[in-house]
Amino acid sequence: MKIILTGSLGNISKPLATELVQQGHAVTLISSKAERQAEIEALGATAAIGSVDDVAFLTATFSGADAVYLMVPPNFTVRDSRAYHQHLGRSYAQAIQQSGVRRVVQLSSWGAHRSEGIGGIIGTHDVEEILAELPGLALTHLRATSFYYNMFSFIGLIKARGIIGVNYAGDTRVAFVHTQDIAAAAADELATPATPGRHVRYVASDERTAHDVARVFGAAIGRPDLQWVAFTNEQMQENLERAGLPATRATEVVDIYAGIGNGTLSEDYEQHKSALGRVKLEDFAQEFAAAFQAAG
Structure with a gap:
């Protein structure tokens, strides 16, 4: 073809x-x-x-x-x-x-x-x-x-504040x-x-909670006490703007994560799932750890 x-x-x-x-x-x-x-x-x-x-x-x-x-x-x-x-x-x-x-x-x-x-x-x-x-x-x-690789953005947060998270709760189950x-x-x-x-x-490749993400990433980077922290929408907006995103684009990202938290994004997915792919959270954690170490 x-x-x-x-x-x-x-x-x-x-x-x-x-x-x-x-x-x-x-x-x-x-x-x-x-x-x-x-x-x-x-x-x-x-x-x-x-x-x-x-x-x-x-x-x-x-x-x-x-x-x-x-x-x-x-x-x-x-x-x-x-x-x-x-x-x-x-x-x-x-x-x-x-x-x-x-x-x-x-x-x-x-x-x-x-x-x-x-x-x-x-x-x-x-x-x-x-x-x-x-x-x-x-x-x-x-x-x-939700793309695994979007979580590379957590590297700076972990290094600066020793936490990981966005504006949805740690018990939110996410399809990555x-x-x-x-x-x-x-x-x-x-x-x-x-x-x-x-x-x-x-x-989708895997379905895990945000707490799972913190636990698995923490183990991979040698920080077993890493905790997921749920930000408010306002805190998330401020963080993204501080990172250099224009306000309108930051709001788009905030609303996407809010949609994950309230189930808006996943409502149709839950009704029409396909078989999960091969790359699980633990597999991606090794990629995350390599990038984390390379970031100095």
């Missing part, structure tokens, strides 16, 4: 490209940076250098493809995250229509089933809706749960996911023909 991937050499797209190439597919990886071409080609993929907001470029790249994997590159510099997602969603939709692609797998998020009350995930909801309007498309929303498991699910979807229509697949 000829498969097109967005996401350059990111945490999902690089292992996804590697897996698909090993399966014998002809993979094209889109990147905005020409200096990535050699590394992309070293994976056995073809590099397509251009911008994902360039409809003409996307149309030319998508033409003749059997399947396309779409993601919106994270960008914390834009002032309006929702408008940014909507713009790229429309670019993708136009290119799909003009190129004639009929199989699309879109990286989405748990909580994207809702049209409000989900913080920064609202833009991902919008992209789902934009793509779902395309007729005749076999579309899968790959709804990933590793990017390797997302890549594996995306590879499975892309290589499997799908019937026209809208499909949803949730991707």
Whole structure:
């Protein structure tokens, strides 16, 4: 199959490209940076250098493809995250229509089933809706749960204050996911023909409480007394702004974590779970410990 991937050499797209190439597919990886071409080609993929907001470029790249994997590159510099997602969603939709692609797998998020009350995930909801309007498309929303790697942001907090936490309680049970498991699910979807229509697949690796996170991470970094501390929304907002996030983007993050705490993000996930992936919390804790030590 000829498969097109967005996401350059990111945490999902690089292992996804590697897996698909090993399966014998002809993979094209889109990147905005020409200096990535050699590394992309070293994976056995073809590099397509251009911008994902360039409809003409996307149309030319998508033409003749059997399947396309779409993601919106994270960008914390834009002032309006929702408008940014909507713009790229429309670019993708136009290119799909003009190129004639009929199989699309879109990286989405748990909580994207809702049209409000989900913080920064609202833009991902919008992209789902934009793509779902395309007729005749076999579309899968790959709804990933809470990314393990977001917890690398705890390193500074642990080193500075000896605690770990966000604005949800320690007994909150959270579905976490590793990017390797997302890549594996995306590879499975892309290589499997799908019937026209809208499909949803949730991707999670492990389900653990926040207290479990503190205990497992504490053991991994040699701080067995590490405790989870639940911040208020106001404290979380202040912490994020102090870390350099613009106020509006900080509020989006606060609302996402609040949605985990009150069950808003997980309500549809709980009704439509898929089998958990391979990478458990204890596995990721080793990655966390390595990054913690490297941070000095």
